[in-house]
Amino acid sequence: MTRVYFVRHAQSDLRSGSDRERGLTAEALEDRKIVLDFLRDKQVDVFYCSPYRRSLDTIQETAEFYGRPILTDERLREREAAPCSNYRKLFRKRWADFDWHEPGGESLRSVQERNIAALTEILEQNEEKNIVIGTHGTALSTILHYYDPSYNCDSFLRIIDWMPFVVELDFDGTQLLSKTEHVHVEKTYKQKETV
Numbered sequence: 001m002t003r004v005y006f007v008r009h010a011q012s013d014l015r016s017g018s019d020r021e022r023g024l025t026a027e028a029l030e031d032r033k034i035v036l037d038f039l040r041d042k043q044v045d046v047f048y049c050s051p052y053r054r055s056l057d058t059i060q061e062t063a064e065f066y067g068r069p070i071l072t073d074e075r076l077r078e079r080e081a082a083p084c085s086n087y088r089k090l091f092r093k094r095w096a097d098f099d100w101h102e103p104g105g106e107s108l109r110s111v112q113e114r115n116i117a118a119l120t121e122i123l124e125q126n127e128e129k130n131i132v133i134g135t136h137g138t139a140l141s142t143i144l145h146y147y148d149p150s151y152n153c154d155s156f157l158r159i160i161d162w163m164p165f166v167v168e169l170d171f172d173g174t175q176l177l178s179k180t181e182h183v184h185v186e187k188t189y190k191q192k193e194t195v
Contacts, residue, residue: 001170001177002123004131005042007035008140008165011187012054019078024057028163031185035164036062038183039132044068046126048118049134050076058164059134070134075118078136080106088157095153112142119143123174140167147176163187 010028017023024032039062047063049055051072063070082104094100094108101107115135122131135143137160145151147169159165162184170177 001172002127002129002131003042004119004123004133004169004171005039005044005182006133006135006140006143006167006169007055007059008135008137008159008167009052009054009058009163010035010185011163017053019081020052023053027187028054029057031164031187032058032061034183034185035059035166036065038166040065043130044132045129047071047132047134048073048076048122050078050136050139052077052136055134055136059132062132073118073122075114076133076135076139079108079111079138080104091156092153095156108138108142108145111139112146115139115143116146120174123171127173137163140165144179147179159184161186161188 009024010031011025012022012028013025014022035058044062044066047059047068047070049059049070049072051074056070056072059070082102090102098109098112099107101110119133122133137156141151141156141159144155144167165184166182168180168182
């Protein structure tokens with residue numbers, strides 16, 4: 001069995017940097033200790049991550065604890081969003097039509113396809129290992145939807161403020177065996193209504 005711990009990043013500081021470069025809030029730097037506390041006895045073999053700083057920063061302490069590098073994969077990045085496109089009124093539209101996207105944005109289907117391609121490759125290269133993957137709310141939700149089509153917009157909205165959030169997926173090869181939600185910290189974006 002291969003076990004994957006997906007770690008959705010801690011709360012990012014929306015006031016600084018580009019989407020790719022913005023880091024974590026001061027509180028989130030403390031909250032990431034919850035990730036380490038949960039994973040410290042899980043015998044993690046390998047770490048993968050989105051190249052976005054907030055995801056890297058969230059799992060960095062845990063990777064250092066294990067003395068392992070973090071391997072980044074561009075396919076694991078968050079959804080490309082056009083300016084002012086991450087408002088709740090557009091979430092339902094995207095989830096109702098996986099191919100829809102705003103001009104300059106990316107559809108949920110595109111996010112799902114590249115994330116699943118990356119995950120499949122990771123699973124094939126790391127059979128029988130324990131893996132951590134640093135991820136994002138939308139990216140993670142499209143992965144969960146791939147394995148469980150009943151995972152929908154309401155499911156996404158349920159976890160929208162969970163930063164960080166750890167969910168475990170167990171696999172036999174590339175076939176999902178089980179899903180278990182673990183720790184999360186409830187945060188809300190107070191700077192603006194976005195994900």
